[in-house]
Amino acid sequence: MxxxxxxxxxxxxxxxxxxxxxxxxxxxxxxxxxxxxxxxxxxxxxxxxxxxxxxxxxxxxxxxxxxxxxxxxxxxxxxxxxxxxxxxxxxxxxxxxxxxxxxxxxxxxxxxxxxxxxxxxxxxxxxxxxxxxxxxxxxxxxxxxxxxxxxxxxxxxxxxxxxxxxxxxxxxxxxxxxxxxxxxxxxxxxxxxxxxxxxxxxxxxxxxxxxxxxxxxxxxxxxxxxxxxxxxxxxRAAIAKKVANTKFSAPHFYIKNSVAMDNLIAARGMLNKEAPQKVSFNAFIMKFAAEALKRHPGVNASWQGDKILQYGSIDIALAVDLGNGLMMPVVRNVGNKGVVQIDAELKELIQKVKDGTLKPEEYTGATFSISNLGSFGVDEFTAILNDPGAAILALGKVNKVPVFDEQGNVKPESQMKMTLSCDHRVIDGSMGGRFLTEMQRMMENPVRVLF
Incomplete structure (x- = not known):
């Protein structure tokens, strides 16, 4: 065979x-x-x-x-x-x-x-x-x-x-x-x-x-x-081998922040009123990640031993649960696609994962990855890098929390915690911090994608 x-x-x-x-x-x-x-x-x-x-x-x-x-x-x-x-x-x-x-x-x-x-x-x-x-x-x-x-x-x-x-x-x-x-x-x-x-x-x-x-x-x-x-x-055997190799060969470090989600929730609701099919939350996150990677291309890279490879295309993987393990289907060239197209391709890939028909070229070679455990009720977590990418973004659930406005009054706000896992051989703390802050600003004010 x-x-x-x-x-x-x-x-x-x-x-x-x-x-x-x-x-x-x-x-x-x-x-x-x-x-x-x-x-x-x-x-x-x-x-x-x-x-x-x-x-x-x-x-x-x-x-x-x-x-x-x-x-x-x-x-x-x-x-x-x-x-x-x-x-x-x-x-x-x-x-x-x-x-x-x-x-x-x-x-x-x-x-x-x-x-x-x-x-x-x-x-x-x-x-x-x-x-x-x-x-x-x-x-x-x-x-x-x-x-x-x-x-x-x-x-x-x-x-x-x-x-x-x-x-x-x-x-x-x-x-x-x-x-x-x-x-x-x-x-x-x-x-x-x-x-x-x-x-x-x-x-x-x-x-x-x-x-x-x-x-x-x-x-x-x-x-x-x-x-x-x-x-x-x-x-399960393949996952065990891969994550062990990645975890113990790449020096991980983690950056966390909280994101105000009310404006993004409103923007998604507005789009879904007009779209023929509802656009998923993950498609929005992939779009924001791609735009942030354009501004900070050093994060869209991988360690190659004697050199760092900075990718020209932004290919983002999303972790999908199979019940007995994970698959990481990849949406290619996300930086040049709108959120509706990203969502359509993502849904097609997820269906292939469920059917067991995903081809090797559809789950390998991601330059950046996202793992979302919010739907499982998880507040925050850290993810292991998905080789060959040097960074993976972990998302928790959206919670209502009390915050102070500029006048000192308490108001409710929808917040989500994000954690960026980085390969320290490729990404320094300052680079990872600038990228995650860019992501936060775009999610809190989606119009920044146009800047």
Missing amino acids: IALSPTMEEGTILKWNKSVGDTIDTGDVVCEVETDKASMDYESTQEGKLLKIIKNEGEGARVGETIGILGEEGEDIEDILKEVEQEGKAASSDSGESKEEASDQSGSQSSTQSGGQSGDQSGQSPAPSGSSAATSGGAAPSAPAGQAAGGQPSHTASGKIKASPLALKLAAQKGIDINTVAGSGPGGRIIKRDIENYKGPAPSAAAGAAAAPAASSFAPVQNAGEDREIPVAGK
Whole structure:
């Protein structure tokens, strides 16, 4: 399997679109793969017959690992299968765990062309419609979906639940305790169909067995005293790696201020009376940030080791919550767009995030970032930089607070707290302070954008 995104190291096969014996043409979508960022189509780079499935639906593998064999009809593939078996043993030895445990993590699959080429070479393509059995006929699982042999969910040797990242995501969305689900995938792994067909925990001989929490708008309550291991894979693993690298490699410092929001709220209300669709608050913030970056271009930059790169385009990312991690879709060239156009592009990107169709070029390369936790009731917070940008703006909720006017009288005012996280290698305190003050002035008096 080739890397389907710049940061992809592992992936999980969600669905096979081709079966053993099918003819595959260049460009055919042979399977869908969950990467560290999104679900993506795997397109074949070669023509031929699909001779063997190596990785089935719900199974994971690393970039370069074989997921299927493509060749001529009737071709002898025994030598290739031996190579694949050795490949699996080597992968297990390198990771220090069994191959099945490794596929708990979001892995990226690779294919092997008949003739003995390894999966990370050119001219390769994956394998067929995945069943739970690694046979060319795609044998059905030995137990019904959602129920493994013996009716119990399977665990790894370390005690972790064996489940695909997509199954974990669906379980969280539906409020299902993954520990009560039995897997029908390879080795008893819990896969997508097990969650979709879940009818509740199997009857137990133990008295008083708790039922799985019902799906609701409230987070399920964990019973007191329970320990729970959640496999780190897919998006969560990628986020952990990225933020750790950024936090410990870039010296962060933080600047905070409070912004009077009444004039901005009024301006947005005025626009939304005439606009065909309501313009989001985040679109306004992105516009103000872009205008402030024009005036202070040193903030729109990144550390390059032996030089600082000051960007010509202002490309702003916005953190979007997925429930199991964050995505940072990027609106390009924000400085040359109006707030209505920014809002339209932002809504389109957010929908792609929800659908899992966001392309790598749509979430990488931001020159500046924004994270807004106001809708979660957060007053203020500090954010970790989003590489490669040297600054990220964290926004809290809008609160009504009492303030003194020029005559000394107390009046109510809508205020929001902002925190700018800066890479001190690129941005000094004075530069960051001037930028944040510029942002504050524009938000408090939107007409300043015209100056």
